Amino acid sequence: MRLPARRLLPASALAAASMMLVSGCFTGSPGTSDGEGKRIRVAMMLPPRSALSPLSDDAFKLSRWSTAETLVKLDADGDAQPALATKWTHSGRSWTFTLRDGVTFHDGTKLDAAAVVRSLTKAAGASPKPRILDGVELTVRASGNDVVVTTGDEDPLLPQRLSSPQLSILAAKAYTGRTVNPVGAGTGAFKLVTVNGTSSAALDRYDGYWGTKAKAPGIDVKFVPDGTARAAALRSGEADIVEAVPVSQAALLDQKLITEVPMPRTNTLYLNTSSGPFKDASLRAAARQAIDAKSIVQGVYEGRADVAQGLLGPALPWAAGLRKPVTRAAAGQPKGASVTIGTFTDRAELPEVAAALQQQLQKAGFKVKLEVREYSAIEADALAGKFDAFILSRATVLDSGDPVAYLYSDFASDGSFNIAQLENPTVDAALRKAGEAPTGDVRRAAVIAGEASVLATDAAVPMLHERVIQGDAAGVVDAAHDPRERELITPGTYVK
Numbered sequence: 001m002r003l004p005a006r007r008l009l010p011a012s013a014l015a016a017a018s019m020m021l022v023s024g025c026f027t028g029s030p031g032t033s034d035g036e037g038k039r040i041r042v043a044m045m046l047p048p049r050s051a052l053s054p055l056s057d058d059a060f061k062l063s064r065w066s067t068a069e070t071l072v073k074l075d076a077d078g079d080a081q082p083a084l085a086t087k088w089t090h091s092g093r094s095w096t097f098t099l100r101d102g103v104t105f106h107d108g109t110k111l112d113a114a115a116v117v118r119s120l121t122k123a124a125g126a127s128p129k130p131r132i133l134d135g136v137e138l139t140v141r142a143s144g145n146d147v148v149v150t151t152g153d154e155d156p157l158l159p160q161r162l163s164s165p166q167l168s169i170l171a172a173k174a175y176t177g178r179t180v181n182p183v184g185a186g187t188g189a190f191k192l193v194t195v196n197g198t199s200s201a202a203l204d205r206y207d208g209y210w211g212t213k214a215k216a217p218g219i220d221v222k223f224v225p226d227g228t229a230r231a232a233a234l235r236s237g238e239a240d241i242v243e244a245v246p247v248s249q250a251a252l253l254d255q256k257l258i259t260e261v262p263m264p265r266t267n268t269l270y271l272n273t274s275s276g277p278f279k280d281a282s283l284r285a286a287a288r289q290a291i292d293a294k295s296i297v298q299g300v301y302e303g304r305a306d307v308a309q310g311l312l313g314p315a316l317p318w319a320a321g322l323r324k325p326v327t328r329a330a331a332g333q334p335k336g337a338s339v340t341i342g343t344f345t346d347r348a349e350l351p352e353v354a355a356a357l358q359q360q361l362q363k364a365g366f367k368v369k370l371e372v373r374e375y376s377a378i379e380a381d382a383l384a385g386k387f388d389a390f391i392l393s394r395a396t397v398l399d400s401g402d403p404v405a406y407l408y409s410d411f412a413s414d415g416s417f418n419i420a421q422l423e424n425p426t427v428d429a430a431l432r433k434a435g436e437a438p439t440g441d442v443r444r445a446a447v448i449a450g451e452a453s454v455l456a457t458d459a460a461v462p463m464l465h466e467r468v469i470q471g472d473a474a475g476v477v478d479a480a481h482d483p484r485e486r487e488l489i490t491p492g493t494y495v496k
Helices: 011-022 059-064 113-124 227-236 281-290 293-299 350-363 379-383 404-411 425-436 441-455
Strands: 040-044 072-074 080-082 085-091 094-099 138-143 146-151 190-196 200-205 218-223 258-271 305-307 338-344 367-373 389-395 460-472
Touching (some): 080 085, 094 113, 113 146, 227 460, 293 305, 293 350, 338 350, 389 404, 404 425
Parallel strands (some): 338 367, 338 389
Antiparallel strands (some): 072 080, 085 094, 094 146, 190 200, 258 389, 258 460
């Protein structure tokens, strides 16, 4: 079954409707240019929520602009690689990081162990803490030019945690006010020079950068929450790089200008295993068999998503090669069993997904009622197990790049986000094993074993993996297309 696509306005009408939003969007560069090449004009979706404080989600903007950096970074597999630290060792609960020589902050001061201790200590003591430090007790001290980080419990993921943009290392000047101010305080290839509230920001190339000198002389950022306006900015040539082009707008653009980036986000149907019809494993299996994810991808997402093969999608490139067939319960007969499916309106596609699932499950013999609210008004009921099923768009890796935290919170007996109300000793044991495994191939194998243990219960039916659509103008060279949304403009990015 193909669902009707969203009704689209003609391109001419969209252009007219968006003109006031994009007109003059990048008129006049607030930054400076030395005449070498063009400044990069970027239209970003979300304005800063916390004045670009790195202790908030705004940290990801600083990372995407290559202005703030961390001790380590992650490769495509989620393994830690050198950044401001060149190497690290650990013994028990303590990790020792050796800092890179020759690094200066944008105010000219030198990166040293004291600067790292200050930044990480501020983060560890923040209220609220950066989410990567939830439940983590952390102390930091200098040892010569090394930095020693000690955790309350042994933590094999500490280097990955320190890759979070929320743990960026900034100059002392950033911490002199009531909030952390990153202007002119980073170490990256571009120096943040001005921030105009929630409207715009400007960055200039930092010629004292320790790494490869940036090719572009600077970056001019506009925050454009309206998706139609962002698409119009790309179409009109007013923006060089556009974040998060809406699916409904992608078909109206030159397809050579857009890139679909797999996201570590899975749309999943969680089934209540503790009460109601789906307490019966055979009815959970019947629901799984009834779902036609391909039609949902084609109808609701207009083909711009990936049909799920597991809980972890193509944004984790190692997962598919490790996955093995899973043995599940045989499907039973619904015989008119009545179920209520909940979801929320905050992600525009989910009510459409719910309507499609209602039809598919009713065709299989279920009676289906939908309950759709705003997320803030439905989360508590979902966590309390008040629905027979719940549709959720869920990030499968958090800031560490590791999916164990997601699997544990959603499917362990004592998980904090256990919408499926699952209590299964086999699943608990597999997830504990994954959490205790060392990083690298051993941990990845344990993660996939944990995923298999969850899928075997049919407590969750993964349907699709989302993509984000990025627009790059014809003259843009080497913009990053990062599933984790940590990179966008790198030192190698420029406009011809």
